[in-house]
Amino acid sequence: MLTIDEAFRKFKSRLELNDKEQQNASARQNEVRDFLETKFAVDRSFLTGSYKRHTKTKPLKDIDIFFELGKSERHYRDQAPEVIIDAFYTALVEKYGKPAVRKQSRSVNVDFGVVADVDDNTDYRVMSVDVVPAFAAGNDYEIPDTDSGKWIKTNPEIHADKATAAQQAYSNEWKGLVRMVKYWNNNARHGEKPVKPSFLIEVMALQCLHGGWQGRFDYEIQSLFSTLADRIFDEWADPAGLGPPISNGMDKVKKERARSMLQAASREASLAINLIRQGRNGDALKAWRALFGPKFPLS
Numbered sequence: 001m002l003t004i005d006e007a008f009r010k011f012k013s014r015l016e017l018n019d020k021e022q023q024n025a026s027a028r029q030n031e032v033r034d035f036l037e038t039k040f041a042v043d044r045s046f047l048t049g050s051y052k053r054h055t056k057t058k059p060l061k062d063i064d065i066f067f068e069l070g071k072s073e074r075h076y077r078d079q080a081p082e083v084i085i086d087a088f089y090t091a092l093v094e095k096y097g098k099p100a101v102r103k104q105s106r107s108v109n110v111d112f113g114v115v116a117d118v119d120d121n122t123d124y125r126v127m128s129v130d131v132v133p134a135f136a137a138g139n140d141y142e143i144p145d146t147d148s149g150k151w152i153k154t155n156p157e158i159h160a161d162k163a164t165a166a167q168q169a170y171s172n173e174w175k176g177l178v179r180m181v182k183y184w185n186n187n188a189r190h191g192e193k194p195v196k197p198s199f200l201i202e203v204m205a206l207q208c209l210h211g212g213w214q215g216r217f218d219y220e221i222q223s224l225f226s227t228l229a230d231r232i233f234d235e236w237a238d239p240a241g242l243g244p245p246i247s248n249g250m251d252k253v254k255k256e257r258a259r260s261m262l263q264a265a266s267r268e269a270s271l272a273i274n275l276i277r278q279g280r281n282g283d284a285l286k287a288w289r290a291l292f293g294p295k296f297p298l299s
Protein backbone atom coordinates (compact mmCIF):
# COMPACT_ATOMS: atom_id res chain seq x y z
CA MET A 1 0.00 0.00 0.00
CA LEU A 2 1.02 3.56 -0.69
CA THR A 3 2.61 5.32 2.29
CA ILE A 4 1.32 8.81 3.10
CA ASP A 5 4.58 10.32 1.91
CA GLU A 6 4.33 8.45 -1.41
CA ALA A 7 0.70 9.51 -1.79
CA PHE A 8 1.56 13.19 -1.21
CA ARG A 9 4.46 12.99 -3.68
CA LYS A 10 2.17 11.51 -6.31
CA PHE A 11 -0.45 14.14 -5.53
CA LYS A 12 2.16 16.87 -5.84
CA SER A 13 3.35 15.61 -9.22
CA ARG A 14 -0.22 15.33 -10.50
CA LEU A 15 -0.59 19.05 -9.81
CA GLU A 16 2.58 19.89 -11.71
CA LEU A 17 2.49 21.36 -15.20
CA ASN A 18 3.63 18.90 -17.83
CA ASP A 19 4.97 19.43 -21.35
CA LYS A 20 1.72 18.65 -23.14
CA GLU A 21 -0.17 21.18 -21.02
CA GLN A 22 2.46 23.82 -21.65
CA GLN A 23 2.24 23.17 -25.38
CA ASN A 24 -1.52 23.57 -25.26
CA ALA A 25 -1.29 26.78 -23.19
CA SER A 26 1.21 28.22 -25.63
CA ALA A 27 -0.93 27.24 -28.64
CA ARG A 28 -3.94 28.97 -27.05
CA GLN A 29 -1.84 32.04 -26.29
CA ASN A 30 -0.73 32.23 -29.94
CA GLU A 31 -4.26 31.70 -31.19
CA VAL A 32 -5.70 34.49 -29.02
CA ARG A 33 -2.76 36.77 -29.81
CA ASP A 34 -3.00 36.21 -33.58
CA PHE A 35 -6.64 37.21 -33.41
CA LEU A 36 -6.27 40.19 -31.05
CA GLU A 37 -3.47 41.55 -33.21
CA THR A 38 -6.02 42.03 -35.97
CA LYS A 39 -8.01 44.31 -33.62
CA PHE A 40 -5.47 46.07 -31.40
CA ALA A 41 -1.86 47.19 -31.53
CA VAL A 42 -0.32 44.50 -29.33
CA ASP A 43 3.35 45.10 -28.48
CA ARG A 44 3.82 41.83 -26.62
CA SER A 45 1.84 39.04 -25.04
CA PHE A 46 2.95 36.63 -22.32
CA LEU A 47 1.62 33.88 -20.10
CA THR A 48 1.76 35.05 -16.50
CA GLY A 49 0.03 34.75 -13.10
CA SER A 50 0.13 31.51 -11.16
CA TYR A 51 0.56 29.56 -14.39
CA LYS A 52 3.92 31.17 -15.03
CA ARG A 53 4.99 30.82 -11.40
CA HIS A 54 3.96 27.15 -11.21
CA THR A 55 1.52 27.85 -8.41
CA LYS A 56 -1.58 27.14 -10.50
CA THR A 57 -3.55 24.08 -9.54
CA LYS A 58 -5.46 21.59 -11.72
CA PRO A 59 -7.57 21.39 -13.74
CA LEU A 60 -5.89 24.19 -15.69
CA LYS A 61 -8.27 27.09 -16.04
CA ASP A 62 -8.15 30.88 -16.13
CA ILE A 63 -4.54 31.01 -17.28
CA ASP A 64 -3.53 34.67 -17.35
CA ILE A 65 -2.24 36.16 -20.59
CA PHE A 66 -1.13 39.78 -20.51
CA PHE A 67 -1.52 41.76 -23.73
CA GLU A 68 0.76 44.74 -23.61
CA LEU A 69 -0.81 47.36 -25.83
CA GLY A 70 1.14 49.77 -27.99
CA LYS A 71 1.29 53.57 -28.08
CA SER A 72 -1.57 53.91 -30.53
CA GLU A 73 -3.92 52.31 -27.96
CA ARG A 74 -2.89 54.71 -25.21
CA HIS A 75 -6.27 56.51 -25.43
CA TYR A 76 -7.81 53.52 -23.63
CA ARG A 77 -5.57 54.24 -20.65
CA ASP A 78 -7.19 57.68 -20.36
CA GLN A 79 -10.64 56.18 -20.14
CA ALA A 80 -12.47 54.19 -17.48
CA PRO A 81 -11.37 50.51 -17.14
CA GLU A 82 -14.76 49.37 -18.51
CA VAL A 83 -13.92 50.79 -21.93
CA ILE A 84 -10.97 48.51 -22.68
CA ILE A 85 -12.67 45.52 -21.03
CA ASP A 86 -15.70 46.14 -23.28
CA ALA A 87 -13.49 46.48 -26.35
CA PHE A 88 -11.64 43.21 -25.62
CA TYR A 89 -14.94 41.52 -24.84
CA THR A 90 -16.53 42.61 -28.12
CA ALA A 91 -13.48 41.48 -30.08
CA LEU A 92 -13.26 38.08 -28.39
CA VAL A 93 -16.99 37.43 -28.80
CA GLU A 94 -16.48 37.80 -32.53
CA LYS A 95 -14.02 34.92 -32.52
CA TYR A 96 -15.26 32.65 -29.73
CA GLY A 97 -18.98 33.43 -29.51
CA LYS A 98 -20.95 35.00 -26.68
CA PRO A 99 -21.44 31.88 -24.53
CA ALA A 100 -17.66 31.33 -24.34
CA VAL A 101 -16.67 34.86 -23.35
CA ARG A 102 -17.15 36.56 -19.99
CA LYS A 103 -16.19 39.97 -18.64
CA GLN A 104 -14.33 39.97 -15.31
CA SER A 105 -13.10 42.92 -13.31
CA ARG A 106 -9.53 42.84 -14.68
CA SER A 107 -9.76 40.56 -17.68
CA VAL A 108 -11.97 38.84 -20.21
CA ASN A 109 -12.33 35.10 -19.75
CA VAL A 110 -12.43 32.82 -22.78
CA ASP A 111 -13.75 29.31 -22.21
CA PHE A 112 -12.59 26.67 -24.70
CA GLY A 113 -15.37 24.22 -23.83
CA VAL A 114 -12.99 21.66 -22.34
CA VAL A 115 -14.68 19.64 -19.59
CA ALA A 116 -12.76 18.00 -16.73
CA ASP A 117 -13.62 14.34 -16.06
CA VAL A 118 -14.39 12.86 -12.61
CA ASP A 119 -10.67 12.63 -11.89
CA ASP A 120 -10.18 16.31 -12.79
CA ASN A 121 -8.33 15.37 -15.98
CA THR A 122 -8.72 17.39 -19.18
CA ASP A 123 -6.51 15.34 -21.52
CA TYR A 124 -3.78 17.96 -20.99
CA ARG A 125 -5.92 20.78 -22.33
CA VAL A 126 -6.42 24.23 -20.86
CA MET A 127 -10.07 24.95 -20.03
CA SER A 128 -9.99 28.74 -20.20
CA VAL A 129 -7.76 31.81 -20.26
CA ASP A 130 -7.98 35.25 -18.67
CA VAL A 131 -7.13 37.83 -21.31
CA VAL A 132 -5.66 40.86 -19.53
CA PRO A 133 -5.16 44.18 -21.36
CA ALA A 134 -2.06 45.93 -20.01
CA PHE A 135 0.05 49.02 -20.52
CA ALA A 136 3.71 49.17 -19.62
CA ALA A 137 4.47 51.71 -16.85
CA GLY A 138 8.21 51.74 -16.24
CA ASN A 139 9.08 48.31 -14.90
CA ASP A 140 5.45 47.72 -13.91
CA TYR A 141 2.19 47.29 -15.77
CA GLU A 142 -1.12 49.05 -15.45
CA ILE A 143 -4.22 46.94 -15.85
CA PRO A 144 -7.93 47.88 -15.70
CA ASP A 145 -9.91 47.12 -12.55
CA THR A 146 -13.61 47.67 -13.08
CA ASP A 147 -14.38 46.88 -9.40
CA SER A 148 -12.61 50.02 -8.23
CA GLY A 149 -13.12 51.87 -11.53
CA LYS A 150 -9.36 52.51 -11.59
CA TRP A 151 -6.29 51.34 -13.41
CA ILE A 152 -4.09 49.42 -10.99
CA LYS A 153 -0.37 48.73 -11.03
CA THR A 154 1.04 45.24 -10.97
CA ASN A 155 4.39 43.58 -11.44
CA PRO A 156 4.41 39.88 -12.32
CA GLU A 157 8.19 39.66 -11.99
CA ILE A 158 8.18 40.73 -8.35
CA HIS A 159 5.48 38.15 -7.58
CA ALA A 160 7.52 35.51 -9.40
CA ASP A 161 10.71 36.44 -7.53
CA LYS A 162 8.93 36.21 -4.16
CA ALA A 163 7.55 32.79 -5.03
CA THR A 164 10.99 31.60 -6.15
CA ALA A 165 12.59 32.85 -2.92
CA ALA A 166 9.91 31.14 -0.82
CA GLN A 167 10.38 27.93 -2.79
CA GLN A 168 14.12 27.96 -2.16
CA ALA A 169 13.72 28.74 1.52
CA TYR A 170 11.38 25.77 1.84
CA SER A 171 13.50 22.98 0.36
CA ASN A 172 11.65 23.35 -2.94
CA GLU A 173 8.36 22.19 -1.42
CA TRP A 174 6.61 25.58 -1.10
CA LYS A 175 4.97 25.72 -4.54
CA GLY A 176 3.75 22.14 -4.19
CA LEU A 177 2.06 22.99 -0.88
CA VAL A 178 0.47 26.11 -2.40
CA ARG A 179 -0.92 24.08 -5.34
CA MET A 180 -2.34 21.52 -2.88
CA VAL A 181 -4.19 24.12 -0.80
CA LYS A 182 -5.45 25.80 -3.98
CA TYR A 183 -6.68 22.38 -5.13
CA TRP A 184 -8.52 22.00 -1.81
CA ASN A 185 -9.99 25.47 -2.37
CA ASN A 186 -11.38 24.34 -5.74
CA ASN A 187 -12.93 21.15 -4.35
CA ALA A 188 -16.48 21.05 -5.68
CA ARG A 189 -17.84 19.87 -2.32
CA HIS A 190 -17.43 23.44 -1.01
CA GLY A 191 -19.75 24.93 -3.61
CA GLU A 192 -18.34 28.42 -3.74
CA LYS A 193 -14.56 28.63 -3.22
CA PRO A 194 -13.75 29.31 0.45
CA VAL A 195 -10.81 31.66 -0.26
CA LYS A 196 -11.19 34.37 -2.88
CA PRO A 197 -9.18 35.22 -4.85
CA SER A 198 -7.14 32.03 -4.72
CA PHE A 199 -4.04 34.22 -5.21
CA LEU A 200 -4.63 35.14 -1.54
CA ILE A 201 -3.60 31.59 -0.58
CA GLU A 202 -0.25 32.10 -2.29
CA VAL A 203 0.20 35.56 -0.78
CA MET A 204 -0.58 34.26 2.73
CA ALA A 205 1.72 31.27 2.21
CA LEU A 206 4.62 33.68 1.67
CA GLN A 207 4.31 34.39 5.40
CA CYS A 208 2.37 31.43 6.79
CA LEU A 209 4.94 28.81 5.79
CA HIS A 210 7.98 29.66 7.82
CA GLY A 211 10.67 27.92 9.79
CA GLY A 212 11.57 25.67 6.89
CA TRP A 213 10.34 22.36 5.56
CA GLN A 214 9.99 19.86 8.39
CA GLY A 215 9.96 16.78 6.21
CA ARG A 216 6.33 15.65 6.40
CA PHE A 217 3.60 16.74 4.00
CA ASP A 218 0.76 15.85 6.36
CA TYR A 219 2.14 18.00 9.21
CA GLU A 220 2.96 20.87 6.87
CA ILE A 221 -0.53 20.90 5.36
CA GLN A 222 -2.28 20.66 8.72
CA SER A 223 -0.32 23.55 10.15
CA LEU A 224 -0.77 25.61 6.98
CA PHE A 225 -4.57 25.22 7.11
CA SER A 226 -4.50 26.18 10.77
CA THR A 227 -2.39 29.31 10.20
CA LEU A 228 -4.46 30.36 7.19
CA ALA A 229 -7.58 30.10 9.38
CA ASP A 230 -5.94 32.15 12.14
CA ARG A 231 -4.84 34.91 9.80
CA ILE A 232 -7.64 35.15 7.23
CA PHE A 233 -8.92 38.35 8.86
CA ASP A 234 -5.52 40.08 8.56
CA GLU A 235 -4.99 42.59 5.80
CA TRP A 236 -2.83 41.08 3.05
CA ALA A 237 -1.12 43.67 0.88
CA ASP A 238 0.04 43.11 -2.68
CA PRO A 239 3.48 41.47 -2.14
CA ALA A 240 4.86 43.87 -4.78
CA GLY A 241 3.43 46.86 -2.88
CA LEU A 242 1.67 48.18 -5.98
CA GLY A 243 -1.94 47.01 -6.28
CA PRO A 244 -4.84 47.00 -3.82
CA PRO A 245 -4.72 44.53 -0.90
CA ILE A 246 -5.28 40.96 -2.05
CA SER A 247 -7.55 40.47 0.98
CA ASN A 248 -10.05 43.00 -0.44
CA GLY A 249 -11.72 40.18 -2.39
CA MET A 250 -13.81 38.98 0.58
CA ASP A 251 -16.18 40.82 2.89
CA LYS A 252 -16.62 39.91 6.57
CA VAL A 253 -19.20 37.19 5.92
CA LYS A 254 -17.03 35.53 3.28
CA LYS A 255 -13.99 35.69 5.56
CA GLU A 256 -15.96 34.05 8.35
CA ARG A 257 -16.99 31.28 5.98
CA ALA A 258 -13.39 30.89 4.79
CA ARG A 259 -12.14 30.73 8.37
CA SER A 260 -14.57 28.03 9.42
CA MET A 261 -13.80 25.97 6.31
CA LEU A 262 -10.05 26.33 6.85
CA GLN A 263 -10.52 25.31 10.49
CA ALA A 264 -12.54 22.27 9.40
CA ALA A 265 -9.78 21.35 6.93
CA SER A 266 -7.18 21.68 9.68
CA ARG A 267 -9.24 19.36 11.92
CA GLU A 268 -9.68 16.82 9.13
CA ALA A 269 -5.95 16.89 8.56
CA SER A 270 -5.31 16.29 12.29
CA LEU A 271 -7.66 13.33 12.23
CA ALA A 272 -5.88 11.91 9.18
CA ILE A 273 -2.54 12.27 10.99
CA ASN A 274 -4.05 10.47 13.97
CA LEU A 275 -5.12 7.58 11.75
CA ILE A 276 -1.48 7.09 10.79
CA ARG A 277 -0.51 6.99 14.48
CA GLN A 278 -3.06 4.19 14.87
CA GLY A 279 -1.54 2.32 11.94
CA ARG A 280 -4.66 2.83 9.81
CA ASN A 281 -2.90 3.81 6.60
CA GLY A 282 -5.78 3.01 4.23
CA ASP A 283 -8.21 5.10 6.25
CA ALA A 284 -5.71 7.96 6.32
CA LEU A 285 -5.40 7.87 2.52
CA LYS A 286 -9.19 8.03 2.25
CA ALA A 287 -9.35 10.94 4.68
CA TRP A 288 -6.82 12.96 2.66
CA ARG A 289 -8.63 12.18 -0.56
CA ALA A 290 -11.94 13.33 0.94
CA LEU A 291 -10.21 16.53 2.03
CA PHE A 292 -8.48 17.31 -1.28
CA GLY A 293 -10.45 15.61 -4.05
CA PRO A 294 -9.82 13.05 -6.81
CA LYS A 295 -6.23 13.92 -7.62
CA PHE A 296 -5.13 12.66 -4.19
CA PRO A 297 -4.25 9.02 -4.89
CA LEU A 298 -5.58 6.02 -3.00
CA SER A 299 -3.16 3.67 -4.73
Ligand SMILES: Nc1ncnc2c1ncn2[C@@H]1O[C@H](COP(=O)(O)OP(=O)(O)OP(=O)(O)O)[C@@H](O)[C@H]1O
Pocket: 048, 049, 050, 051, 055, 056, 057, 062, 064, 130, 152, 153, 154, 155, 156, 159, 197, 198, 199, 202, 238, 242, 243, 244, 245, 246
Ligand atom coordinates in the same frame (compact mmCIF):
# COMPACT_ATOMS: atom_id res chain seq x y z
N1 LIG B 1 -4.35 43.19 -5.99
C1 LIG B 1 -3.37 42.94 -6.87
N2 LIG B 1 -2.39 43.86 -7.06
C2 LIG B 1 -1.40 43.64 -7.93
N3 LIG B 1 -1.28 42.54 -8.68
C3 LIG B 1 -2.21 41.57 -8.53
C4 LIG B 1 -3.30 41.73 -7.63
N4 LIG B 1 -4.06 40.62 -7.70
C5 LIG B 1 -3.48 39.82 -8.62
N5 LIG B 1 -2.36 40.38 -9.12
C6 LIG B 1 -1.44 39.81 -10.13
O1 LIG B 1 -2.21 39.33 -11.20
C7 LIG B 1 -1.98 37.92 -11.36
C8 LIG B 1 -3.24 37.24 -11.82
O2 LIG B 1 -4.24 37.34 -10.83
P1 LIG B 1 -5.10 36.06 -10.43
O3 LIG B 1 -6.17 36.50 -9.52
O4 LIG B 1 -5.46 35.28 -11.64
O5 LIG B 1 -4.08 35.23 -9.54
P2 LIG B 1 -3.24 33.93 -9.83
O6 LIG B 1 -2.00 34.05 -9.00
O7 LIG B 1 -3.00 33.76 -11.30
O8 LIG B 1 -4.10 32.77 -9.22
P3 LIG B 1 -5.08 31.71 -9.90
O9 LIG B 1 -4.33 30.42 -9.77
O10 LIG B 1 -6.30 31.77 -9.10
O11 LIG B 1 -5.28 32.11 -11.33
C9 LIG B 1 -1.46 37.46 -10.02
O12 LIG B 1 -0.69 36.28 -10.15
C10 LIG B 1 -0.64 38.63 -9.58
O13 LIG B 1 0.63 38.60 -10.20
Ligand SMILES: [Mg+2]
Pocket: 049, 050, 051, 062, 063, 064, 130
Ligand atom coordinates in the same frame (compact mmCIF):
# COMPACT_ATOMS: atom_id res chain seq x y z
MG1 LIG C 1 -4.74 33.58 -12.60
